[in-house]
Amino acid sequence: MIEILIIEDNPYKRDKIVNLLKSELSVNITLASSFTSGWQKLIKNIYHFVCLDMSLPTFDQDEINGGGDFRAFGGKELARKIKRRKISSKYVVITQYKNFSDENSSSTFDLLKKEMKSEYADNCLDVIFYSNKQNEWMSQLLNLIKDHSIENTSS
Template structure:
């Protein structure tokens, strides 16, 4: 069971629901959170987390009243995973996304195609790719299962 968890999620409602689930099921976990690629990398590179929950699509910078967060990174979570692996940072991660397909200027992937790619590319680090829904609860059981694997 993880003690230190980082949630990388720019959607406040989704982030709150994930935090509530973890706090209920794993009350001893310390939860840190961030909202963008840049703030996530700062925390990941300077702290030790047992588990990182990565949204797949995130802004480059934290949003402010005057800034929408810079360039939106459709595969921002995957980019963070690549940096984690390159730097040999010892942590596990789970991707949590609301999207069933992903496209940028160079590639287009379905949820299942991306899941297969991530589990193959990060077989030692990636515990899974979860499809989040505001209305269904499947994501909750799947996240709890992955957290219990640790």
């Protein structure tokens, strides 16, 4: 059974990812919907694979709390923390945005993909563009997880 953590705040996108993975793979899925809850799960548990959104709220949202500051580069911040803590989980960033910006910087999908795969090459397997209208992301994600799982069982 593959242990997967999905850090995603958009319920529709999260459900699409969960349903895809459960229908195609033997997986145990844990969910987090913010930067903070995702980080807490990463440091307390071991996951074979993480599906990571790039833009995340700081905290989980509910009827009382709005989620705190929005982190346009929250996934990149988590990648930095994963690298610093030497967490072994492999991950893929799945984003539906083509452009990212906050008060300090901006980036495009292509530039961010290049940066993530270069700077975090040990853990970041890819950056995938998610679309409600196209299914290419599905095969990309499944292939990455399957390829990574085969590598893990053969080593």
